[in-house]
Amino acid sequence: MDTHNVSSIPEYMQYLLTLKQNLRNAESCKGQHPKDRKSRDQLVLRFMLQLMMRSDLANVRRDEVRTNLRTTFVPLPYSPCLNSLLDLAKVMINDLLLETHHRGKFLVLRSVTPPTRMNAIMAVVEDEDGDAILLQLYYQEEEDERAAKEILGEGTIVIVKEPYLKLMSDGEYGIRVDHLSDIIFLPRYDGRVPKCWKLGLAERTASVNTWKTKGNGYFKECNYHAAIEQTKRFDAALSDLESVSIAPKPAEKVLFRKAQALSSLQRYRECCEVLKFLRMDYPNNMEAKGELSRAINRLLEQESGKYKFKQLHAEAFKLCPPHLDHATYVGPVTVKDSGSRGRGLFTTKAVKAGDLLLCEKAFAHAFADDTTAASRQKLDLTLLINPGTDTVTIGGRAELIQLIVQKLYRNPSLMPVITDLHHGSYMPAGVSEVDGTAVVDTFLVERIISLNVFGCPLSSHQIYLRDIEEEVTQKTNAEEAGKKFYSCGIWPMASYINHCCYCNAQRSFIGDMMVVRATQDLEPNTEITFWYHTPVANGYDERQKRFQHWGFKCDCAMCKDEQTTKKSVSAKRNRLGVDFKKHFHPITAASIAKIESIIAAIADTYSQPASKVPRLCLWAPQLVLTELYVRRKQPAKVIDSALAVLAALGYVIEGGSLPRTVGTPMVIKQWGLLEDSLVECWLHLCKAYRLVAPDLEKQAEQYARITYKIVVGEDETFDETFRNVLK
Missing domain, CATH: 1.25.40.10 (Tetratricopeptide repeat domain)
Incomplete structure (x- = not known):
């Protein structure tokens, strides 16, 4: 909804057609052994030259180019590995077949080049036999070179479960990994590391000391929130702290870390209880006092819907990305069955026009805006091509997939928040954990995003001010009615609101907060509706085409009248x-x-x-x-x-x-x-x-x-x- 879809523009449609032809060419090689595969030295030399060229180009263009447009695509969906590593058989690079998911197999690989990051983290890797190939890891952590080096730095050893060998668009070969649980990172002292790659005793001790120093640094000066934010594994933090936090007098650090993890999961009432206990036992902890005040304010927002909206505006324009520290408020509404429309959001009591129904913080928000705060940095946009659905979008959709996949992988307790949303005919894997690791189906996430994503401005107030400055005659231009945005996000509760052209609610945005208010006086048990696409005068046929993506036809009074x-x-x-x-x-x-x-x-x-x-x-x-x-x-x-x-x-x-x-x-x-x-x-x-x-x-x-x-x-x-x- 309101995302920047360019599927109908010939220039971008050509990208889609070219990609589909490349995929057909690749499919014709399915099951074959790669031909003329380059040697390890040839691959490394080619990769390093490309790495230097990209670096030089980036330095030249850093100050000249304000907008960086990358192109990526969603491959045809395939399931993550659902088997334990113990049930898989080891293979070598030379055994792999093109365009094949090697079910029941695994590879052990070591990177032999520094990584680079484009749409994926990439490096040349080798197996024990010295054969080499390009490895592409998609949907990994934050998109910067530092993270890339930490994830796949030179010498990193990994296990790839059920490897997928691709013929790439440039004619080269590569192993593509789309599911986070399909890759296992091995420390060099792990028993699964081949003997020829193991560290000596001195190196092993140095490695342990390095990690100990790094870990201690996370807690320096009681910086627990930064430590937790470093990994964003709030589920794991709570699990680790649960046993030690029930002692007669839990340690100060333990209580603080628990409160921070609860806050990050928006469990503010529990967070307040922990902080109150902390304040009683450790009254000199001033940081806890400040955190308690913050948690109380978030709890007030969560339970009463009382926000200081001017403060939200100030934060949204100050922060980049505009991810606000505020809570979700669910007003007089509940999710219920809506017959043929699936589930919907209904009022639980009578409301008046203008009443707040929902003020929801995004589960995930990809910021890509060329105004105000975004002008302080280069604008990174991605052209996301989906050959399965024949759609092309520009903006933050690709980043949004990565953000949600990472969040679910790190915090499996949040999985139902996303997987319970409408996902059309896509069949989920049905397995949530393998070998103690969360299984997140990237393609299920992508499908859910495609059906539930909202495009959004930095501020609806800003957009409104811009619009009222336009010439009055533009109000009669139907084309101006539909606003499209590069930034996008997932707001799970709002996703349950069904479409109606003659709607009774409207959404607006402040940073990553969505505000939904009633546009009419509504009786109890009334279904809340808003536009998925702004209704355009005399646009019945075109409007119904847009709804095909969601698999429905609008039968509101306006559509029925236009139809007849x-x-x-x-x-x-x-x-x-x-x-x-x-x-x-x-x-x-x-x-x-x-x-x-x-x-x-x-x-x-x-x-x-x-x-x-x-x-x-x-x-x-x-x-x-x-x-x-x-x-x-x-x-x-x-x-x-x-x-x-x-x-x-x-x-x-x-x-x-x-x-x-x-x-x-x-x-x-x-x-x-x-x-x-x-x-x-x-x-x-x-x-x-x-x-x-x-x-x-x-x-x-x-x-x-x-x-x-x-x-x-x-x-x-x-x-x-x-x-x-x-x-």
């Missing part, structure tokens, strides 16, 4: 829309009269009442006309036109029209389809009422504030944003 609308009527609306745009230069009384007549003609093409079926072709032109009346200082016409905008979107409003009886309140009897531009519409009413119906000004302002809160997620910035308007 004659093509001649749709064509007439399109002609009127084109004609409408011709009358803005110059703006005269005659041109405004023409615009009014065109809007009336568009309204005449609809047969259903707007209170039941919002009129997508009507509201935007009507809003443009409203703004023309504002410029010409005609408050009575502003009021009539602004109310007509709201009516076109399904709003039913009493007490706002002229003439009226002073003292009669204005009431929204039915909230309609919410569009971002309605904030401006309400503000136009606010200013017009100030002149001709002062008692309604504050009511219009209040409705503007509620609408703004829905659009950007909060109303703390409302007064600052519209300071000049509200004077």
Whole structure:
């Protein structure tokens, strides 16, 4: 949803077609022995030359290029190894066959070059016979050269379970590893290391001392949080600490580490209890005092939904990536069965328009934004090609796969949070652990991401401010309605919200926090819905095509009406829309009269009442006309036109029209389809009422504030944003 999908652009479609041809070429070699395989020395020389060339190119372009676009692809899915290493038989590089998953086999390899990192960590490796090949490890840790050297530095010894030999696009051969549990890293003193590669006693002792020093460094000056964050293995940390933390007086370090691990898993109530115990037994620990205050604030957010949204904005623009230290709040909603729609999110009590339903921190968030905070660093984007689904996207999708795979691998307790999400027809492996190691099916994660990912801006408030600066005529451009973003993430609870064009909720973003608010007054047990794609006027067929990815057709009131609308009527609306745009230069009384007549003609093409079926072709032109009346200082016409905008979107409003009886309140009897531009519409009413119906000004302002809160997620910035308007 809202990710930067470029599958329909010819330039990128060519990448997809070329890749699919390469895959067909590779498939034709399946089961064959590699031909003309290079010697160890040839492979090492070629790899080192490429390494130097990439390094030189990176140095030249470091200050010149702000955007780095890489290309990677999702191979055809294959299962991780589900067998214990004890049940596998050893093979050598010379035994491998092309395009084959060698089930029931394993390789022991040693890297003979430094690693490089592109889309994968790569190095030339050898077996005991001295045969060599390129090894590609995908979805490993953070993408930097330091991590690459620590993972696959020269001399690293690994076991590859059920190796997969590939014919690569450049005609060379390589072993590709997509599942983290399919690779086992061996210290040189491990009994499985071939004798010819074992360390001597002195080297072995040095290695132990090195790790001891490094481990002690993690805890220097009580820096437990950094130590835990270094590995992000919170499950393991809690397991290790459980036995020692039940002593009559657990050690200070033990309690602090436990609290940090609980906090990282967002188990804030338990975290607070541990920190309170720590404060009682070790009152001089000032760091624990600060951590307790932080944990209490997170618990308040988690249980009450009370956030300081201005603070969230400040943090989002300061941090890069904008991963905020805040908790998830699940409001009056619950996951329930939704019939043919699978599972959905439903209200547990009555809510009002603007009420907070959900404020969720992303399970994982890949930041790739070319504005504000991102301008401080190079923008790294990935062109992710999926030949299985014929899709091409630009942005953080590839990084998101890596982030989630790593998080689940390190913390298996979190597995159900992701694997319980919709994954279509993909069949999971059904095995969660082998040889004491978590099994994470990378392709299941990729499939879940493809069906549940949200594209997102750094800040919906920032996007809103940008949009209101655009020319008014752009509001009538249907193409501008759909926003696409490079950054993306997975918000598990929000993923249960089903689509409806005529939706009753809206999402917004602040950093890696998603805010979901009701756009209508809702009864208990009402299913929450929002857009997967913004509905475009007269776009029924195209809209339904987009939904094929999720395997459904939208049958909302608007889609049903468009489906039954004659093509001649749709064509007439399109002609009127084109004609409408011709009358803005110059703006005269005659041109405004023409615009009014065109809007009336568009309204005449609809047969259903707007209170039941919002009129997508009507509201935007009507809003443009409203703004023309504002410029010409005609408050009575502003009021009539602004109310007509709201009516076109399904709003039913009493007490706002002229003439009226002073003292009669204005009431929204039915909230309609919410569009971002309605904030401006309400503000136009606010200013017009100030002149001709002062008692309604504050009511219009209040409705503007509620609408703004829905659009950007909060109303703390409302007064600052519209300071000049509200004077």
